[in-house]
Every structure is written in structure tokens, then in C-alpha cells.
Amino acid sequence: MNMRNQWPLLPIMAGLASGLLTGCGSQDGGSGGDGSSVVMGMSDEVLATDPASGYDPGSWLLFNNVFQSLLSFPKGGTEPQPDAAKECSFTDTRTTVYRCTLKDGLKFSNGEALTSEDVKFSFDRMLKINDDAGPAIMFPMLDQVEAPDEHTVVFKLKVPDATFPSKIASGAGSIVDHRSYDADKLREDGEAVGSGPYKLDSFKDDEAVFSVNDNYEGTADVQNTGVTIRFFKGDQGALKKALLADDIDIAYRGLTAADISEVEQSNDSTGVEVVEGTSAEVQHLVFNMDDPVAGKLGVRKAIAHLIDREALIDNVYKGTATPLYSIIPAGIGGHNTAFFDRYGARPSKAKAAAALKEDGITDKVKLTLWSTPSRYGPATDAELKAIAAQLNASGLFTADVKSVAYDQYEKDIAAGKYGVYVKGWVPDYPDADNFTAPFFGKGNVLNNNYANDTITGKLIPRTAAQSTRTSTDTDFAELQDIVARQMPILPVWQAKQYAVVHENVYGLENCLDASTVFRFWELHKG
Numbered sequence: 001m002n003m004r005n006q007w008p009l010l011p012i013m014a015g016l017a018s019g020l021l022t023g024c025g026s027q028d029g030g031s032g033g034d035g036s037s038v039v040m041g042m043s044d045e046v047l048a049t050d051p052a053s054g055y056d057p058g059s060w061l062l063f064n065n066v067f068q069s070l071l072s073f074p075k076g077g078t079e080p081q082p083d084a085a086k087e088c089s090f091t092d093t094r095t096t097v098y099r100c101t102l103k104d105g106l107k108f109s110n111g112e113a114l115t116s117e118d119v120k121f122s123f124d125r126m127l128k129i130n131d132d133a134g135p136a137i138m139f140p141m142l143d144q145v146e147a148p149d150e151h152t153v154v155f156k157l158k159v160p161d162a163t164f165p166s167k168i169a170s171g172a173g174s175i176v177d178h179r180s181y182d183a184d185k186l187r188e189d190g191e192a193v194g195s196g197p198y199k200l201d202s203f204k205d206d207e208a209v210f211s212v213n214d215n216y217e218g219t220a221d222v223q224n225t226g227v228t229i230r231f232f233k234g235d236q237g238a239l240k241k242a243l244l245a246d247d248i249d250i251a252y253r254g255l256t257a258a259d260i261s262e263v264e265q266s267n268d269s270t271g272v273e274v275v276e277g278t279s280a281e282v283q284h285l286v287f288n289m290d291d292p293v294a295g296k297l298g299v300r301k302a303i304a305h306l307i308d309r310e311a312l313i314d315n316v317y318k319g320t321a322t323p324l325y326s327i328i329p330a331g332i333g334g335h336n337t338a339f340f341d342r343y344g345a346r347p348s349k350a351k352a353a354a355a356l357k358e359d360g361i362t363d364k365v366k367l368t369l370w371s372t373p374s375r376y377g378p379a380t381d382a383e384l385k386a387i388a389a390q391l392n393a394s395g396l397f398t399a400d401v402k403s404v405a406y407d408q409y410e411k412d413i414a415a416g417k418y419g420v421y422v423k424g425w426v427p428d429y430p431d432a433d434n435f436t437a438p439f440f441g442k443g444n445v446l447n448n449n450y451a452n453d454t455i456t457g458k459l460i461p462r463t464a465a466q467s468t469r470t471s472t473d474t475d476f477a478e479l480q481d482i483v484a485r486q487m488p489i490l491p492v493w494q495a496k497q498y499a500v501v502h503e504n505v506y507g508l509e510n511c512l513d514a515s516t517v518f519r520f521w522e523l524h525k526g
Contacts, residue, residue, distance in 0.1 A: 037226040038505065038523045041242050043234050043254025043378070049203055050187045051174035052126040053134045057253070057426050057516070060171035065210065065227075065520045066109075067174035067194035068218055070100045070119065070153070071165055073515035075522065078430040080169035083218055084114065084195065085153075088165060095162045095467055098155040107215040108177045109199045116147035121178035123155075128184055135172035137445075138428060141464075160465035166429035197222050197521045206231050210520065223507065223524040234374045243272060243500060249525070250508065251500045252518070256378055257318035260498050274500050277512025280329045281495040282435070283376060283424045285369075285387075287488055290449040293367055294419035298359025300487040302352035303420075304343040306394050307387060309492060316383045320498065324491040326480050327435055331514055333469055334432035334476030338484035339491055349394045356396060367391070367399045369420050372409040376424035383492075384422060413447050423489075430514055432476045433464060440483065450488035455479055 044061075048054030051063050064072075070088060071080035082088065088100040106114035123145045130136045141161045146154040157164065167173065180193040190203040197220040198210040211226040230248060232239040236256050243251045264274050285303070287294040294300065309323035322330070325340035343351075356365065371384040384401045391397035404412065412418055423446060427434045438445045440455045459479045463472040483489070497512040507522035 036525045039228045039248045040250040041230045041239050041248040042252045043232045049192045052129045053131045055135050061518045063171035063174045064517050065198045066192050066196045068196050069173035071169035075510040080165045095160045096157040100153045102151045108195045109213045114195050115150040116153045118178050119153045120145045120147040122175045138172050162467040163431050163433045170428045220521040222521040227520045249505050257320045261318040275508040277497040278514045279495045279497040280514040281426045283492045285490040286423050288448050291419035298356045301355035305348050305352035308347045321493040321495050324494040328432045329494045338480040342484045365397045369401045370418040371403040372406045375406045
């Protein structure tokens with residue numbers, strides 16, 4: 001997502017173990033619960049109700065439940081399956097023409113029929129509006145969308161892209177009613193008309209209320225009568241208090257690592273428990289390659305030799321993340337350990353000093369690490385301060401940390417004002433392409449002035465065109481090795497997903513896989 005603004009900079013590969021705790025098990029078949037509504041609290045905001053604009057985890061949570069896409073990711077899976085479509089496939093060997101046939105009888109929540117005209121309208125509208133905070137950035141390959149009859153949609157691509165099905169299975173593929181949305185401007189009334197499992201009944205500053213869409217025809221088996229989200233806007237303390245007071249059933253995205261650890265160690269005395277799931281959310285340090293300090297390879301290598309990921313995970317994140325040694329996270333096809341292989345896991349002052357000396361640097365390196373307080377997690381500032389302390393402890397750096405509100409942070413990065421800054425990424429779809437093309441392709445979203453002709457001219461186009469995704473492993477390995485050698489970014493950690501729930505709430509494990517799709521319909525009380 002221009003980096004999916006949370007962390008963006010919300011997939012799970014087949015066979016990946018989920019690592020779920022027991023106690024909130026699913027109950028397959030039937031309604032599985034008492035039909036109650038469920039109340040969830042989170043500190044993320046929903047920045048948009050119009051899918052032509054939203055490109056953040058909170059907004060996509062809404063889109064995935066209110067709107068349908070032609071395809072969707074099944075729970076625990078990474079291969080998109082038909083949803084609003086009856087079937088979809090490439091019709092050419094170059095993967096440039098993609099054809100979908102819609103199911104019969106689809107309707108929007110307002111009762112209007114959903115046809116191929118709406119699908120074409122939705123994509124044309126998104127691309128025409130091209131909102132800076134929207135998902136149009138995901139579709140530079142899309143040339144035109146055709147609707148030859150009311151059940152058929154044909155996508156014609158400018159270049160081969162075997163990951164196109166995954167892209168339209170994401171929130172970016174949300175289908176809107178052409179009668180309810182303007183073709184050239186965003187809807188700003190806080191309402192939404194989709195064909196997904198839920199209707200958006202109301203959307204306010206502190207709360208969003210969803211009820212079941214009786215017109216829904218799709219793959220979801222809805223197991224509750226509705227969901228309410230309460231927004232705590234970064235106030236982790238208030239979120240925890242509401243959970244323990246039984247004001248909410250679920251706390252999702254917002255509790256601190258210390259709060260999660262406390263609940264895990266409470267021996268059920270609180271009446272709540274932690275559900276853990278897989279995640280492909282990652283965080284990196286980003287280096288401005290034009291910066292007079294961070295632009296020096298010796299400085300970047302020295303940082304790589306000094307950072308202690310294990311200490312950060314233990315002391316700052318309390319075990320709620322894992323060290324990351326590549327740009328493609330574990331569990332995603334094509335992952336390797338390029339940074340571990342080149343720089344190791346244990347800090348080495350000797351190797352860091354040698355890297356600086358090789359670049360002609362003999363004085364202490366003065367460096368500012370730039371942070372933003374909550375967009376990439378509530379512990380981001382603490383993490384950056386811990387990294388600065390690690391660098392300073394070596395005697396080779398004089399590093400400090402400055403934290404800036406997110407809006408200004410993004411402007412300053414675009415203006416090239418920072419040498420080293422933090423970015424997080426929640427993927428749009430579960431493929432290595434989504435961890436590489438946005439960062440290292442043409443017009444990369446990092447704004448760090450990095451370009452490599454081998455990556456942009458050969459590896460990214462070649463991997464995008466390969467329909468057998470396992471055949472891309474060699475190219476992705478080469479790409480990761482180039483990045484580890486030139487180091488425009490330094491991977492730091494890969495997150496785990498957590499939700500803290502009351503003991504009578506079930507289904508969370510089906511909402512916390514690496515597809516990043518939080519499935520309201522799986523939630524129920526027992």
C-alpha cells in the first residue's frame with residue numbers, strides 16, 4: 001500500500017504452522033455460537049470508508065467485511081479463491097489477460113443487482129480518482145477493464161503479472177455499487193454500500209457499527225448478529241481498561257507488549273486470554289542513499305554489525321516479534337536469510353569498526369534516527385532509542401533519536417530530510433512480490449533514492465511474469481542478496497499477531513493469519 005500506512009510499511013503460505021494458543025478454538029459448522037453481537041476495541045483508526053481511498057489496515061478491515069472482491073483469501077490460505085466470481089483465470093500464457101465470470105444473483109446491501117458493470121466501474125473509478133491515500137498505486141499494470149456481458153469481466157494488463165489475482169483478492173479489489181458512488185470523486189459521508197457479509201450501519205469518530213447483510217451471497221458463514229468497533233486512537237491504557245472492565249469483548253491491534261505479556265502470565269485470573277496468530281508484518285530501518293552520512297556504505301554496514309535484534313525483541317517487544325534477517329519474511333515463498341548470512345546475529349564492534357575504516361571513516365559517526373510515535377506500533381520510539389543506545393555503546397557512534405508526528409514525518413521523508421528512519425509494512429497480498437516491488441521497483445515507496453538496474457530491469461519483471469510462484473525462488477534470492485550487499489534498508493523484526501479476548505469469545509484464530517484479513521464472520525460467543 002504506498003506503504004500500507006500502518007504497519008502499513010495488513011498473508012500465510014501453505015503448510016505454515018499457525019502457532020495459535022488453545023482456548024479460543026473454532027467450532028466448525030453451523031452458527032457455532034449464541035448469535036450475539038461482538039464488540040471489539042482497537043487503537044488503529046479507520047481512515048476511509050471509500051475503497052478508492054483507504055490504504056491502511058483499519059480501512060481494509062472495514063473493506064474486507066463490507067465489500068466483496070472477485071476473489072478472496074480463505075482462512076489459513078494464500079491462494080485466492082472465487083468469491084463474487086464463479087471462476088477466474090488467465091486466458092493467455094503471458095499472464096496479461098485475466099477473465100472472471102460472476103456468480104448469479106449477487107446483490108448489494110441496498111438490494112441493487114451486482115453485475116460486471118459494477119466491477120468495471122469500481123476499478124475504473126479507483127484508477128481515475130488515483131487518490132494519494134488509495135490503492136491505485138497497486139495497479140500500474142492495469143490497462144483496461146471490459147464488461148462484455150453482465151456476468152463477464154476481462155482485465156487487460158500492460159505487462160505480465162502473475163500476482164494480479166492476489167491483488168484483486170485484497171481490499172483493493174472491493175466492488176462498489178455504480179449507482180451509489182460518483183465516478184470521479186470520493187464519497188465523504190462515512191457511509192458504504194457493498195455486497196459483503198456486513199452492512200456499515202454507522203461510522204462515528206469513536207465507533208463503527210456493523211450488522212449482517214441479508215443480501216449477501218458468498219463464501220462466509222456468518223456466526224454472529226453484528227460487530228461493533230470502538231476506536232481508542234492510540235490510547236493503549238484505555239483499551240486495556242475497557243477489556244478488563246468487560247466493556248469490550250476483544251482488544252485487537254493496540255495493546256502494548258507488556259500488557260500482552262501480563263495477560264499471558266495471569267493464569268486466567270483476569271478472565272481474558274491471548275490468541276496468537278501468524279503475521280507477515282515487518283519493520284525496517286531505511287537509509288537515504290543521498291544522505292552525507294547514511295549514504296556511506298561503511299556506515300550502513302557498521303549499523304548492521306552492531307544492531308542486536310534479539311535484545312530489542314526481549315527488552316522492548318517482550319517476545320511479541322521475531323528477528324528478521326531478510327526483506328521477505330519467514331512464511332512467504334522466496335524467503336532467505338541474506339542479512340544473517342552477511343552480517344550475522346551477534347553484534348561485532350570489530351567488524352563494525354572495520355567497515356567504517358574501509359570507507360575511510362575514523363571519527364565517531366554522528367547520526368540521528370528518525371521515528372514516529374505510533375504509526376508503526378506503540379513501542380517504535382522505545383525501539384529506536386534502544387538501537388541508538390546499542391550504536392553508542394560501541395564507541396563508534398554518537399546517535400540520538402527524534403520522533404515526529406506521522407503527517408510531518410511523511411512530508412520530511414519525501415523531502416529527503418532524514419538520513420535514517422523507520423518504516424513498517426503490512427502486506428497487501430501474500431507473495432514475495434509485495435515485499436520487493438514496492439520497495440525496490442520504479443518509484444519505490446520508501447523515498448530513499450535507491451535504484452538498482454538488475455532489480456528493476458530484470459528480477460522484478462521476471463518474477464512478476466512467472467505463474468508458477470515456486471519458480472521465482474532463485475530470482476528472489478538474488479534480489480535479497482543484492483539488497484543485503486548494498487543495504488538501502490535493514491530488516492529488524494517480523495511481528496506476531498495478537499488479540500486479547502474474553503474466554504467466551506471464539507473464532508479469533510481464523511482472523512489472525514498472514515492474509516491480514518480480519519474475518520468478522522468467524523467471531524462468536526459461546
